[in-house]
Amino acid sequence: MTDRFDAIVIGGGVIGCATAFELARRGVKVAVVEKDTLAAGSTGRSSAIVRQHYSNEITARMALYGLEFFRDFRERVGDECGFVPCGFVVLVPAEDAEGLEANVALQRRVGIDTRILSPDEIRKVVPGAAAADLVAAAYEPGAGYADPHLTTTGLANAAKGMGARFFLGREVTGIRFQDGRVAGVDTDGGALAAPRVVNCAGPWGARVAAMAGLEVPVSSCRAQVAVFSRPEGGRGPHPVVLDFAHASYFRPETGDLMLVGLIDPSEADDVVDPDAYPEHTDEGFDLMVGERWIARCPPMEEAEPRRGYSGLYAITPDWHPVIDEVPAGSGHFLCTGFSGHGFKLAPAVGLLTAQMVTGEEPSFDPSIFRLSRYAEGNPVRGRYEYSITG
Numbered sequence: 001m002t003d004r005f006d007a008i009v010i011g012g013g014v015i016g017c018a019t020a021f022e023l024a025r026r027g028v029k030v031a032v033v034e035k036d037t038l039a040a041g042s043t044g045r046s047s048a049i050v051r052q053h054y055s056n057e058i059t060a061r062m063a064l065y066g067l068e069f070f071r072d073f074r075e076r077v078g079d080e081c082g083f084v085p086c087g088f089v090v091l092v093p094a095e096d097a098e099g100l101e102a103n104v105a106l107q108r109r110v111g112i113d114t115r116i117l118s119p120d121e122i123r124k125v126v127p128g129a130a131a132a133d134l135v136a137a138a139y140e141p142g143a144g145y146a147d148p149h150l151t152t153t154g155l156a157n158a159a160k161g162m163g164a165r166f167f168l169g170r171e172v173t174g175i176r177f178q179d180g181r182v183a184g185v186d187t188d189g190g191a192l193a194a195p196r197v198v199n200c201a202g203p204w205g206a207r208v209a210a211m212a213g214l215e216v217p218v219s220s221c222r223a224q225v226a227v228f229s230r231p232e233g234g235r236g237p238h239p240v241v242l243d244f245a246h247a248s249y250f251r252p253e254t255g256d257l258m259l260v261g262l263i264d265p266s267e268a269d270d271v272v273d274p275d276a277y278p279e280h281t282d283e284g285f286d287l288m289v290g291e292r293w294i295a296r297c298p299p300m301e302e303a304e305p306r307r308g309y310s311g312l313y314a315i316t317p318d319w320h321p322v323i324d325e326v327p328a329g330s331g332h333f334l335c336t337g338f339s340g341h342g343f344k345l346a347p348a349v350g351l352l353t354a355q356m357v358t359g360e361e362p363s364f365d366p367s368i369f370r371l372s373r374y375a376e377g378n379p380v381r382g383r384y385e386y387s388i389t390g
């Protein structure tokens, strides 16, 4: 006999598990179907930076909700997420100072704890920073990073504790409709029935949407991360830094390591097959991003490169996700395309998606994430257009 559920979530990444957690909390009988293991996709390679620096109000509010959720994860979820509140700094060159100030003003209006730093203050907050070329920076003292595996398994275990079923190693191969409404999914281990299905398949989101006859503009793109061992003199407390002047970011990692990556829209050009892509870094990548990091932090010159890796971004044309029921009233929900900044948004997205599935009043206006915005020529616009920063 076919197993029956109220809702099926496709994908066991942080977005699928946050959605399942919120659905289970509402008493919805939910199943998560994951073709691999939990956090096997984008999530497991995420730098998992939890910052609130966004340039539009809805995403800033969602990021604020996320930070509070990560900070109180134990009380809310009953488990650890490895959140480290090391602080977060955005550095901008002179020409972007005005935009930065406007962003910070917007963020403060929605209740985010953030402020502008002068070059002198930058040097105090970011040890050894070369700040001569910078006019200003924004600082979020309570932001930081979490552990993507702990976060995802914590949400999944809590959902399980509230009755959710997890089918791991089971691939969804089709989405069934009856009379214009979702009826369930086919998997390589048999069919599952449900009147609601949520596509949380990340970089596979377009493929899974095609099973419902939809074309969704989500590309699977490769993002590289270099790993360095910090030199002895550079091992103290360190914030996460987003350095616009060098189009790069660096964030501390357990074991006196530093992760260094790009914040460059050209990452959208490295389109790959999410089931078969180079999972290492390209030759020369470590050197290239390492030079950018050391230009900003000269005391790190003696850092030793370690083995880097690549992960997947699910990139949409405006670098913002699609969160929508398509067709309206069908019970078929899209929740994909987080374009390299979905980890921090996962708590808010899980809440929003569960509210949409159950028909509750949404806590965040989902209309900016509707699929039709692309066809309408009305993509999400932010001050940092078409890049990861949002």
Ligand SMILES: Cc1cc2nc3c(=O)[nH]c(=O)nc-3n(C[C@H](O)[C@H](O)[C@H](O)COP(=O)(O)OP(=O)(O)OC[C@H]3O[C@@H](n4cnc5c(N)ncnc54)[C@H](O)[C@@H]3O)c2cc1C
Binding pocket: 010, 011, 012, 013, 014, 015, 016, 033, 034, 035, 036, 037, 038, 039, 040, 041, 042, 043, 044, 045, 046, 047, 048, 049, 050, 170, 171, 172, 173, 200, 201, 202, 203, 204, 208, 223, 224, 225, 310, 311, 312, 313, 335, 336, 337, 338, 339, 340, 341, 342, 343, 344, 345
């Ligand atoms: C290198 C890197 C650094 C990042 N840094 C940050 C950061 O600092 N801060 C931040 O906020 N975000 C960051 N991100 C982005 C963030 O990690 C992602 O946006 C987020 O993890 C997306 O989660 P997801 O659940 O949508 O996708 P995924 O984690 O990819 O999960 C999708 C899941 O669906 C499963 N699936 C696919 N097809 C099927 C099918 N047919 N049947 C069953 N299961 C299926 C896959 O196996 C996968 O596990 C980063 C990402 C990368 C790669």
